[in-house]
Amino acid sequence: LPPTRCVRDKADYVPRLRGKRTRAFRRSSTATIAEMDHSAKESSPFSPRRQRMRTVLLGLAYTLCAFASVVQILTLIAGKWIVRDGDGSERLALSSLAVVRFDGIVPSSEPESYLVTxxxxxxxxxxxxxxxxxxxxxxSTPHLPSDLAAIARDLSVPSDDWACFRGPEPCASPYFRAFRNGYFELPTTLPYVSLVYALVIVVFVLLAEVLIAVRPSWLRCQCYFSCFKRVCPCPRGSRPEIEALPSVFWDRYRLWTWCMLPCAAFLPPFVLALNGLIVMKFLQRREAGDMNARFGTGFVVLQAMCFGASFAAVLCVYLRRRLGRGSSWMAQQGVTMKQ
Structure with a gap:
């Protein structure tokens, strides 16, 4: 071939080769810089004040979660034993946590009122x-009116007052007479399931916190279908990659797990309140005087505090995440830009 042709071909080839290498180098440099900037923003240390605030918020969330679990445990064990005071009087344990209370059986000196609660x-x-x-x-659950007859027998109420529960004889007491043609029983399965569910959610949240601190690789995503992997908050990758994840990632994961806490705090009082409404509706249909049926004050107040504490715990985790994302690397290093 002529020399000029060779030179022209080489001249055409070299710029094209250099152009490809230059574009590839620019793309790799841009990706590297972006990766370094992303790592610097997420993995760089926080300022001491910001880190203290993040630690305090997480500790406050732990405290509120512990309070919510204690409330559910107290609700589950309330009324399970009898407390005897020093003067010999008896009362039900944690009686203020009763879902519903009503009076009856022994009449009082006042008209249409009773002494037994x-x-x-x-x-x-x-x-x-x-x-x-x-x-x-x-x-374990009210069976009316048979439980009323058992209470009357335990309190040595004259048998004529509740004779209609044993046979065809009429009841001498108008209170028992009002319950003769009615029957009521509450199932215990749903309240138990709701309380156990709440405790399981609390244990899950605390166990996730332990694994984040001790063995985060155990929280690896195990989803089989790709549609679930897109929304799954669990980390993906090898064990070293998961253990090297920054705290900002785990703040996002915490927010997902802690959002289940209000559900755990809502379900037990909701189920118990529905049962309480059923009990009071049954009592309202009995013409037995003023039984003063009402929700327990301690139950209402404590469950409301538990529900509010669960939302406050989620807010603490959210604010912790905002503190982790709200500052750049330069702000974390104490460098400010003059306008």
């Missing part, structure tokens, strides 16, 4: 007779 708890049904300094547990 029945209390329906999440896992028990009992009574208190302050005038006789006596209390007792009848069962």
């Amino acid at each position: 029945m209390r329906y708890f999440a896992a028990s049904f009992g009574y208190e007779h302050p005038s006789a300094s006596k209390a007792g547990i009848v069962g």
